[in-house]
Amino acid sequence: MDHTPSPSLPHAALPQDDVLTPTMLAEVLEATGAGIAVLDARQGGTPLVYCNPAFEEMTGYTAAELAGRNLALLRGPDTDPRTADTLRRALDEGTPAALEILNYRKDGAPFWNALSVRPVRDAAGAVRWLVGSSIDITRQRRSEQDLRDAQDQLTRLAAETFALAEDLDRAREEADTARVAAENASRAKSRFLAMMSHELRTPMTAVLGMGDLLLGTALNEQQKGFVNTLRSSADTLLDLLNDILDFSKIEAGQLELEEIDFALGRLVEDVVQLFQVRAAAKGLSLTASVADETPAFVRGDPTRLRQVLFNLVSNAIKFTERGGVEICLWAPHTADGEDILLRFEVADTGIGMTPEQRGRLFEAFVQADASTSRKYGGTGLGLAICRHLVQAMGGEITVTSEPGDGSTFGFSIRVRPAQSVPRRTPDLKDPAPQPVVSLHILLAEDNDINRMLISTMLTRMGHRVDAVGDGRAALAALQGRSYDLLLLDMEMPVLDGGSTARAIRRSAGPVAQMPIIGISADALPEHRDRHMACGLDEYMTKPVDWEALDTLMLEVVGRPRTQRPVPAAAPPAAAEGFLGIPLIDRVKLSELRLALGAESLEGMLRLMPEAALRELSAIHAAFQGDRPRDLGHAAHTLAGLAANFGAPRLAAVARAVNERHADAETVAALLPLLEQAVADTNRLIEDPDAVQGAA
Structure with missing residues (x-):
């Protein structure tokens, strides 16, 4: 066949005799990879009169199956109605259209069709044919969707990172993101524990002290028993508080064990006495037995040992409705001058556990199952603490249990022989002797x-x-x-x-x-x-x-x-340390730009200089007016503002002012550094090119 274009046939035009010649079209269109369909614009519904093999392969229909039919048959349940309406209007009106539409093959498989429709006019200028060119872009759409999903996920991650940035800002300028995250989590935990310690220890001082004062007054035996129980319970509560505060150190491997001489039997007796009333209230027996060969005094950490026994006995009573709880203590091997292995068992006749429940019992914040948590309460932290404490004391903890047959918790620890028999602690209910010196x-x-x-x-x-x-x-x-x-x-x-x-x-x-x-x-x-x-x-x-x-x-x-x-000298002597901190954190600004968008970030940054100057003015006013609390509040606000928007030097100086807000001498020395940090940071932020380059 002669492929030389006919000069008498206009480009992209059909024969002027209104006769569509399949042979000629097949020769021209057979080799193209795009699907070609020709629709009759003069017939209602614009039926298909021709399609090439590529269109057949794309749709799964043969030309014979498609001939005379409206291509709406390619639509399916997820085809966008608005896109379909746009295509229908273009076909009805004989106007060009280019769109992407979700079509369905004969076998029901969906595919994305990049469709371009163009009208072909006759000699009189009327629309005679509608020619559609189709390309299967399913893979491209899938790739684009995968890219969008990845971008959406990245945006979500960036937003989450930004939300966490307030917690990470104090350490971000000191190391890379991963290390800073770990350090900040540790610092946040320490701050929380310090606050909790202070808030709980202050009233605990009053509880313990008032108990001591009551024991020093004239009380009958019943009243003395009440106060002794109150005092003992308060001591136990204090021990629990101390152990909870140490939990972060346990996780970090920083637990420090005490080594003092103590009486084993007295410790076990104290635990029994503490829980005797609770056990009796449920109609349970609570007993303890100490084997004869067990040493009376040992050297170790009685507070940690008491903590373990406290948790195990408390749980045993909680999960036992009938019968009782027994504590057993013995020393399988003892030798002077060597470590002593002590073994303890806390056995109950309670509800017992399944193998699955036993398998995850010592995990932090885990209880036997959801029903246990609803019925008995608790955080599920106690046994995890017990495991860490026992391991720190050179032993291990295990449990044997069957549903309905009770549970036995066994653990071992290693202690040393006592260096001397501990003297008896003076009873605070006895009048203290008058001190030799009155201060x-x-x-x-x-x-x-x-x-x-x-x-x-x-x-x-x-x-x-x-x-x-x-x-x-x-x-x-x-x-x-x-x-x-x-x-x-x-x-x-x-x-x-x-x-x-x-x-x-x-x-x-x-x-x-x-x-x-x-x-x-x-x-x-x-x-x-x-x-x-x-x-x-x-x-x-x-x-x-x-x-x-x-x-x-x-x-x-x-x-x-x-x-x-x-x-110690005031911290401003280390001014060079502040000057070594960068004015702008490139990583932080990049995260903010990704999370917020460049336009939103720039708008927020434009507000920062005015806000920083406002807080700086408040700091000066509070300092001149001798209002340290107001000064600290303004410095705290400025530090948070600077850290959130990637200004680590300003954040560090403002944080130092906040931490020493009650020390007028230190604040006076820090103020020039703060003023300079505000000026330098604002100057850099007000220069968009500089900030863009820094990020």
């Missing part, structure tokens, strides 16, 4: 109940006490009279303990050598150095151990005055 003590404590409690206990010990409610009042009291010792709460309004201690140490005259003991409900060991750096002689955590406090006070007062500690 005149200034107490600074903001909590009214604790101030009354500590004053009463110190007075009972034979000391004289003047009490004030904040650090500024303590400084004023020291100007008017002389005291042997200052007992200083570290968390107080107006002027906190750290600022008060530094002010005393830096003052002129003998008052600078004042013996100072800090007390705090903050039990986290890593915070001790921070408190001591303020110029304290010693530091104790609440609840107060009265006997230990009395001994410590006498020892501190007896130290040479020339050996009083000097407060």
Whole structure:
């Protein structure tokens, strides 16, 4: 066949005699990979009069099956009605159309059709034929959809990352994203634990102290029993609090075990006495047996051992309705001078467990099943703590149980022989002997109940006490009279303990050598150095151990005055450390741009300089007006603003101001650094090209 185009046949035009020649079309269209369909525009419904083999292959229909039919038969349940209407109007009106439509093959399989429809006119200019060109773009659409799904997932991940950024901002500038996330989670946990410790320990001081005071009054035997139970329960609650605070250290492998001598039998007896009333209330027996060969005294961590027994006995009573609970203790192997293996069993006649329940029993936050949680409550954390504690003490914990036949929890620990028989702790219900030295003590404590409690206990010990409610009042009291010792709460309004201690140490005259003991409900060991750096002689955590406090006070007062500690230098001396932090965090800005979009981010960044200057002005006003709390609040707001929008240097300086907001000297030294950080950051943000380049 001659493939030379006929000069008399217009491009893309059909013969002018209105006769569609299949032979000629087949020769022209046979080789094309696009599906071609020709529709008759003069007949109602624009039926198909021709299609090429590519169109047959695409649709699964033969030309004979399609001839004379409307191509609406290719539509299916998921074909977009609006797209179908657009195509129908184009065919009815004889106008061009280009669209993508979901069609269905003869076998029902869907495919995406990139369809282009063009009218072909006769010699009079009327639409005679409609020619459709179809390309199967199913793979392309699938790839595009996969790309969109990936982009959507990336956007969601970016949004989640942005939501977490507020928790990660304090550590983001110090390391890469993965390491920072882990460090920030640890810091967030520490902050939460410190707050929880403080909030719980403050009332616990009152509970324990008031119990001690009641035991020192005239009580009948029944009342003494009530108070002893109250005191014992409060001690146990305090032990639980301490163990929960240590859980993060257990997870991190940082648990520190105590090594002291203690009486094994007395410890088991204390656990039994604590739960005796609870067991009796359910009609259960609670017994304990200690094998004869078991050593009476050992050296180890009685608090951790008591914690394990407490959890196991508590659970045994909780899940037992009839019968009883038994504690057994023995030492399979003992030898002088070597580690001693102790074995414990806590057996009950309770509901028992299935093998599946036993298999996940020691996982954190897991209980036997959902019904157990609904009926008995609890967090499912106790047995996980037991497992970690037992392993830390060189042993292991197991359980044997069958449904309806009760459970037996067995565990072992390793202890050492006692170095000496522990002396009996003086009973606080007995009147304490008058101390050899009577001290005149200034107490600074903001909590009214604790101030009354500590004053009463110190007075009972034979000391004289003047009490004030904040650090500024303590400084004023020291100007008017002389005291042997200052007992200083570290968390107080107006002027906190750290600022008060530094002010005393830096003052002129003998008052600078004042013996100072800090007390705090903050039990986290890593915070001790921070408190001591303020110029304290010693530091104790609440609840107060009265006997230990009395001994410590006498020892501190007896130290040479020339050996009083000097407060650590204020942090502004390390200004170079702030200058080493970048003004803009490229990674953070990239995450924000991905999560928010470039336009939204730029709009938000334009608002930041004004907001930063507003908070800086508030900090200056609070500093001039001697309002440390307002100053701290403004600095906290500025630090969060800067961290959220990728300005790590400004965030670090503002955070330092917030952390030391009650220390006027430190704040005064930090303000120039803060002002410079605000100016430099704003200058960079106000230059869009610079920010774009930084990101």
